[in-house]
Amino acid sequence: MMVNDANKPSLVKGTVYPNMKVFRLAVRQFAINEEFELWVKATDRKKYVGACKGASDCPWHVNGRRQADERTVMVLFFLMSLTFSLLCYFLYFALMPCFICFNLQVTKFTNYHTCTSSGRRKTTTPTSAWVASKAIHILRTDSGMGPKELQKRLQEDQKCKINYDTVAKGRSLAMIQLQGSWEENFHMLYRWRAAVMERSPGSVIEIDTIEVDGKVYFNRFFCALSPWITGFLTGCRPYLSVDSTALNGLWKGHLASAIAIDGNNWMYPIAFGFFDAETTDNWTWFMIQLLKAIGKVSPLAICTDACKGLEIAVHRVFPWAGHRECFNHLTQNLIKKYGGSVFQEMYPVARSYRAQVHEECMDTIKKACTDVALWLDTYHKLIWYRSGFNAEIKCDYVTNNLAECFNNWIRDIKALPICELADTCREMIMTLWNRRRRIGNKFTGTILPAILHQLRARTRGLGHLSVVHADITTAEVWDNSSSHARHVVRTHEQSCTCQEWQHTSKPCQHALAVIAS
Structure with missing residues (x-):
C-alpha cells in the first residue's frame, strides 16, 4: 500500500513509499511521534537501515529497500528482536537476487521499545x-x-x-x-523587470551589475513605477523623505526608499531600491535614478537622516532642493554630546515658524553652552528648523518619520530574496493604492474630511484670542495669554504674520479665530 500521511506515517512491513527521500522523512516523523532518538545505521539511494539510539539493547529496527521500478521504497523489516534482525539480514542478502521486486515479507511483527522517551531532550532526530x-x-x-x-x-x-x-x-x-535560491532570484530580476515594464510603460527600473574576474554580479537596483511617479507629480506636495533600512536575509544589503506625502497626510512611496552598503557612490546612483523618474521638480525639499554619503549625493544630484535634516537625530546627537535639561529648549527652536522666535530660543541655548552654536554649524549644517523652510513646500515636518514609517511597514519582508522582495513591495504598494482609491471615491467636496475634522477641532479653545477686524479680509488678532503677541491675518492671501498658514497651507489658530468670528 502507498502511504501519503506525512504526519502519521506507517512503517508496517510491506508499506510502499514513492521514493527514498519521502521514506527517510517518514521514518524521522515516526521516531518523533513515538518519542525515541533515531539512529541511521546505513542509507544510500537503494537501501535504508534505521534503529533506536535510546539504549544499546533497544530492539526497534526498520529496513527499507528500493523496488524494481527504481522509484518506490518498501518497508522490508520492522523488527523488535535483535536475534531475529540478524536472521532477516542474512535471508535478505541471500535471497534478494531471487526476487524481481526485492520484497521480503516478515511473518512476525512486534512493536516495542526498552528505552525511555526522548521527547524532553534535544536529539539528532529532527534534521x-x-x-x-x-x-x-x-x-x-x-x-x-x-x-x-x-x-x-x-x-x-x-x-x-x-x-x-x-x-x-x-x-x-x-x-x-x-x-528559489538567492542566485536564481538575482537572475529573475531581469524577467521581473521586463514583465513590469510591459504592463507599466514609463516606469523607471534599473539593475546595475559589476564584473569581477570575468563574472557578472548583482550590484544595485532601483524601482519607480509609472503610477507612483504620476501620483507624486500631480497630487503630492514637493517633499521627499529619503532613508534606508538594513536587510536581514542572506544578502546583507540595504533597502533605500523615497517617500512623499499626499493631501491626506498619508505616506506616499515613490521609489525603492537595493544596494550593498550606504556609500556616497550608492546613494548618488540612487538619487540619479530618482531624478530620472521625477524630473527637475522645483521647488523641492528632501529630508534625510544621518545616512553615510546621502548628504553629498543629494547636493550633487538635487543642488536646487532644500535639504532638511531630521530633528530627532540631531537632538539625540546633541544630548549625547552635551546633555542637560536645557536642551529641551531645542524643540521651540525647531518648531517656531518665525525667524525672530528662532533666534530668541537659540540665544537661550547659547547662554547655557557657548559651544552648541559652533557644534551645530560644524556637524549639522542642513535645515532642521521651520523658520528656514521654503513656505512653498507646504510641509512643516521637522522629522524624517515618513521614511521611518515605510521602513516599519516593510519590516516583516526584509528577509526575502531580492526578486521576491521587489515584487512584494510592489504588491503591498498596489494594495495600499487600491484601498485608498476606494476611500477617496467616497469623499465629497473640495476639502478632505480629515483636514476638516482637524480644523473644526482647532476652532475650540481659542478664548484667549481677541479679534479686531480691519475689513472683510483683514483682521488683527491679540493673544491675551502670557505672550501678549499680536498677529495680522489676511484671509484673501491665506497668510498670517505667525507664518504657520503659509508653511502648512492650513489656517493657524489666529486665522481660525478670524474665520469663526
Whole structure:
C-alpha cells in the first residue's frame, strides 16, 4: 500500500513509499511521534537501515529497500528482536537476487521499545531536511516568520525539542523550495523587470551589475513605477523623505526608499531600491535614478537622516532642493554630546515658524553652552528648523518619520530574496493604492474630511484670542495669554504674520479665530 500521511506515517512491513527521500522523512516523523532518538545505521539511494539510539539493547529496527521500478521504497523489516534482525539480514542478502521486486515479507511483527522517551531532550532526530518539510507549509502563508518563532511553533506542534541551528538551516531550505535560491532570484530580476515594464510603460527600473574576474554580479537596483511617479507629480506636495533600512536575509544589503506625502497626510512611496552598503557612490546612483523618474521638480525639499554619503549625493544630484535634516537625530546627537535639561529648549527652536522666535530660543541655548552654536554649524549644517523652510513646500515636518514609517511597514519582508522582495513591495504598494482609491471615491467636496475634522477641532479653545477686524479680509488678532503677541491675518492671501498658514497651507489658530468670528 502507498502511504501519503506525512504526519502519521506507517512503517508496517510491506508499506510502499514513492521514493527514498519521502521514506527517510517518514521514518524521522515516526521516531518523533513515538518519542525515541533515531539512529541511521546505513542509507544510500537503494537501501535504508534505521534503529533506536535510546539504549544499546533497544530492539526497534526498520529496513527499507528500493523496488524494481527504481522509484518506490518498501518497508522490508520492522523488527523488535535483535536475534531475529540478524536472521532477516542474512535471508535478505541471500535471497534478494531471487526476487524481481526485492520484497521480503516478515511473518512476525512486534512493536516495542526498552528505552525511555526522548521527547524532553534535544536529539539528532529532527534534521534540517525534516524541519524544511514541516516549515514549508507554515512559511507559505507567513514567509516573514523568523527561525526563533518557527522553532517555537514546530516544538509546540511536534512535541519535541529542536536545535536552533537546525531550524535556521531547515528554514533556509524551505525558503529555497518556495522562492528559489538567492542566485536564481538575482537572475529573475531581469524577467521581473521586463514583465513590469510591459504592463507599466514609463516606469523607471534599473539593475546595475559589476564584473569581477570575468563574472557578472548583482550590484544595485532601483524601482519607480509609472503610477507612483504620476501620483507624486500631480497630487503630492514637493517633499521627499529619503532613508534606508538594513536587510536581514542572506544578502546583507540595504533597502533605500523615497517617500512623499499626499493631501491626506498619508505616506506616499515613490521609489525603492537595493544596494550593498550606504556609500556616497550608492546613494548618488540612487538619487540619479530618482531624478530620472521625477524630473527637475522645483521647488523641492528632501529630508534625510544621518545616512553615510546621502548628504553629498543629494547636493550633487538635487543642488536646487532644500535639504532638511531630521530633528530627532540631531537632538539625540546633541544630548549625547552635551546633555542637560536645557536642551529641551531645542524643540521651540525647531518648531517656531518665525525667524525672530528662532533666534530668541537659540540665544537661550547659547547662554547655557557657548559651544552648541559652533557644534551645530560644524556637524549639522542642513535645515532642521521651520523658520528656514521654503513656505512653498507646504510641509512643516521637522522629522524624517515618513521614511521611518515605510521602513516599519516593510519590516516583516526584509528577509526575502531580492526578486521576491521587489515584487512584494510592489504588491503591498498596489494594495495600499487600491484601498485608498476606494476611500477617496467616497469623499465629497473640495476639502478632505480629515483636514476638516482637524480644523473644526482647532476652532475650540481659542478664548484667549481677541479679534479686531480691519475689513472683510483683514483682521488683527491679540493673544491675551502670557505672550501678549499680536498677529495680522489676511484671509484673501491665506497668510498670517505667525507664518504657520503659509508653511502648512492650513489656517493657524489666529486665522481660525478670524474665520469663526
